[in-house]
Amino acid sequence: MTDSELLSTLALQSAPNLGDSTAKKLIRHFGSAEAIFSTKKESLLKIDGIGKIKLQGLFDADRFRLAESELKFIQKNGINIHYYQDLDYPEKLKHCNDGPILLFSKGNIDLNKKRILSIVGTRKITSAGTIFCEKLIEDLAILDPVIISGFAYGVDITAHKAALKNGLQTIGCLAHGFDQIYPKTHAKYRAALEENGGFYTDFWSSNNFDRNNFLKRNRIIAGLSEATVVIESAAKGGSLVTADIANSYDREVFAVPGRPTDLQSSGCLNLIKSQNAHVLTSAADLVYILNWDVQNNSAAVQKQLFIELEAQEQLVYDFLQDAGRQQLDHIALNCKMPTYKAAGILLEMELKGAIRPLPGKLFEVI
Incomplete structure (x- = not known):
């Protein structure tokens, strides 16, 4: 965007009764903010939906003086300017009709x-x-x-x-x-x-x-x-x-x-x-x-989001995550707990959807 077009866009943004939706409508009609200010007010009033109230103050004598003053402040303070048609303007905000024609960021x-x-x-x-x-x-x-x-x-x-x-x-x-x-x-x-x-x-x-x-x-x-x-x-x-x-x-x-x-x-x-x-x-x-896709993330990510595991359940889960499918006795031995206790923990984890049983007293994480 040229400096003159930026000043014109700032001047357009500062018009007291125009609003962003109407400003965008005018830019679409005339092709640029500069072209709007080069057009006679009578011509603007012929556009559908544009009345005297909306244009009130647009052509005030100090409109560009205020824009120049604000541009100096922006440049002095390292502020970024994002025009609604530019690539660096937030994509989702582009789909909002009343999104600002100029957005400032730091x-x-x-x-x-x-x-x-x-x-x-x-x-x-x-x-x-x-x-x-x-x-x-x-x-x-x-x-x-x-x-x-x-x-x-x-x-x-x-x-x-x-x-x-x-x-x-x-x-x-x-x-x-x-x-x-x-x-x-x-x-x-x-x-x-x-x-x-x-x-x-x-x-x-x-x-x-x-x-x-x-x-x-x-x-x-x-x-x-x-x-x-x-x-x-x-x-x-x-x-x-x-x-x-x-x-x-x-x-x-x-x-x-x-x-x-x-x-x-x-x-x-x-x-x-x-x-x-x-x-x-x-x-x-x-x-x-x-529908945030977590399928491509690790199983641990999915468990963190959807399942809360108790400390000993997490111990069993981590073991199965590293070792793959294992038998009940092997799980109990490696997790240092009695077989009956491991069986109870595995049942709770199955009910939570963290693991599934397989033939032969095998278990694996989902």
Whole structure:
């Protein structure tokens, strides 16, 4: 993209009433942002769906001056610019009609051929919600997903921290420009995220910080990923907006059920009752619904995702994994346990689907 086209696109993005969907419509019609500003307003008004209100402010005298000022800020602070038609623009976001025409990023983001999961929820996360979020990400870590969230209090920062702990790439979607960080207490995590993922935003440094920014930001959280998980939510909240947006994009939505009497479970339960979300009780639910292929991974990966083994069951499993099919007596001897105990453990493992019996008192892992 030429500098003049970039300035024109920035100017187009900053028009107060235009919106990304209409901006894309105009670019498709005229071929470029530059061509739009070279066209008389009367000609623009002849396009179906383009009215005076949408064009209000587009041709203001200071439109390009503001764009030039923002471009200087971008260049000075090492911010990356992603145009919605370019190859480096997130692929899944390209399929969202209201995705930003320009997306800004910082960090080391790599979404190429990655499983991408958005995790959202209440800012007032409970201890049970924290435990579930951390366990979910820990169990999924072996599949190397990218974890998307909003860098806010509660579920958001819990998901980011769990991703970092498990060596996963994680991306925070901001409701403001790169001239600040919100909340300020999370500034200490900024460097870690930029090292192991980064940040996306479509807001400028000159944009006023506003509560409505969070609702606008949520479309990026939902649009970047193939599925959105709501960990906890009250009956109303921004995470439910994200879930609605994800559904409108025809993406999968998951909600963690909780006790009907818990305030922070009501939003999730409503999503499930209205059939706007799948029930999520473990990583296995998510992997199954999304059809994430684990068949080419090792059997150990599959067991980690789908089956929880007790310590002695894991001992037997590891032995059979290394040695192949073995007789009961040989298993008991090598695992240093009585034959009767080994037989009981093997039965439990068979019921869990971890092993199968064969003729001749042989057993093997599935």
